[in-house]
Amino acid sequence: MKNIGLGLSMLRPVRFLIVVFTCALLIFSYAFPAAAIGTQRSNPEKGEAQLLETQKKTDEVTAKPPLGLKETTERANEGLNEVQGAADINKMNRPENSQQATSAEEQVENFLEKITGKK
Structure with a gap:
């Protein structure tokens, strides 16, 4: 015991x-x-100014009766969608403007190569 x-x-x-x-x-x-979020902070005033025009158009669209198929298609063909139009289209990531971007897989491969010293 x-x-x-x-x-x-x-x-x-x-x-x-x-x-x-x-x-x-x-x-x-x-x-x-x-x-993990880090210390990088965004400026809320900067984003607010850009959204005011989109909000104005949204308010105009909601005050009217629903759009028909023809009007919706015409507005959607002007840009991203029928409300936003082409606003900030150059700031959005698309395949046409993202050719230099690195994928998550490439970032992981680069990180592993740095750790193992194979690069």
Whole structure:
């Protein structure tokens, strides 16, 4: 019986370390997603000015009765959709203007090459 008691008493520090490690893991798992956002902050005033024109057109469209198929098709062909038109079309990512972009797969490959030193 003394051997069993001696063995269990030796596991108390290990049990304590496991609890501490688990608590630290929980704390960091909650903290790091927030830290992953980074320190880059957007300027809300900059985005608000761009949306005012789109909001104005949206208000005009909702005040009128629903558009028919012909009017909807005509407005949609002018740009992105019948409300937004061609507003900010050059700022949006499309295959035509994203030729220099790196895909997620390429980013991971580059990261792994840097870590392993194969590049």
